[in-house]
Amino acid sequence: xxxxxxxxxxxxxxxxxxxxxxxxxxxxxxxxxxxxxxxxxxxxxxxxxxxxxxxxxxxxxxxxxxxxxxxxxxxxxxxxxxxxxxxxxxxxxxxxxxxxxxxxxxxxxxxxxxxxxxxxxxxxxxxxxxxxxxxxxxxxxxxxxxxxxxxxxxxxxxxxxxxxxxxxxxxxxxxxxxxxxxxxxx
Numbered sequence: 734x735x736x737x738x739x740x741x742x743x744x745x746x747x748x749x750x751x752x753x754x755x756x757x758x759x760x761x762x763x764x765x766x767x768x769x770x771x772x773x774x775x776x777x778x779x780x781x782x783x784x785x786x787x788x789x790x791x792x793x794x795x796x797x798x799x800x801x802x803x804x805x806x807x808x809x810x811x812x813x814x815x816x817x818x819x820x821x822x823x824x825x826x827x828x829x830x831x832x833x834x835x836x837x838x839x840x841x842x843x844x845x846x847x848x849x850x851x852x853x854x855x856x857x858x859x860x861x862x863x864x865x866x867x868x869x870x871x872x873x874x875x876x877x878x879x880x881x882x883x884x885x886x887x888x889x890x891x892x893x894x895x896x897x898x899x900x901x902x903x904x905x906x907x908x909x910x911x912x913x914x915x916x917x918x919x
Contacts, residue, residue, distance in 0.1 A: 774799030
């Protein structure tokens with residue numbers, strides 16, 4: 734019961750505001766006119782840089798989405814050379830109604846971010862599931878096992894259910910540079 738939209742003509746170097754605008758204000762409304770497609774609450778899936786854009790859009794207004802799936806993406810924003818700021822969950826109550834499913838490689842440095850902030854996101858009511866994929870780094874992570882788990886998660890979302898949020902084993906604090914409680918960007 735899902736249609737997959739894949740942006741094919743974006744700036745290949747990085748996502749920009751025009752790419753997001755074209756997707757959410759152009760492509761999505763056009764697709765919503767197709768009989769049988771309900772685009773009222775899209776589930777956004779993003780991989781790597783696409784996941785970074787997806788999480789930025791989610792953080793700005795989670796209520797516009799039915800769910801968020803991130804593959805090798807993290808709640809961070811670069812602040813300078815080799816510096817990041819770790820972002821907190823959305824401040825509004827919509828965060829409790831929009832399930833988030835994250836796939837991150839155990840060997841990916843971003844796994845530390847999710848281990849550090851994931852439990853706090855869950856405590857604030859974000860229906861968050863993070864699957865750490867063994868023996869993988871920053872790469873496409875949706876193999877057969879992950880796709881089967883994602884299918885079950887999407888089935889719950891399609892049925893209007895909030896999928897389970899298994900506890901995330903916390904990791905070591907991230908240090909002085911990142912600030913896990915920083916607000917989402919405006």
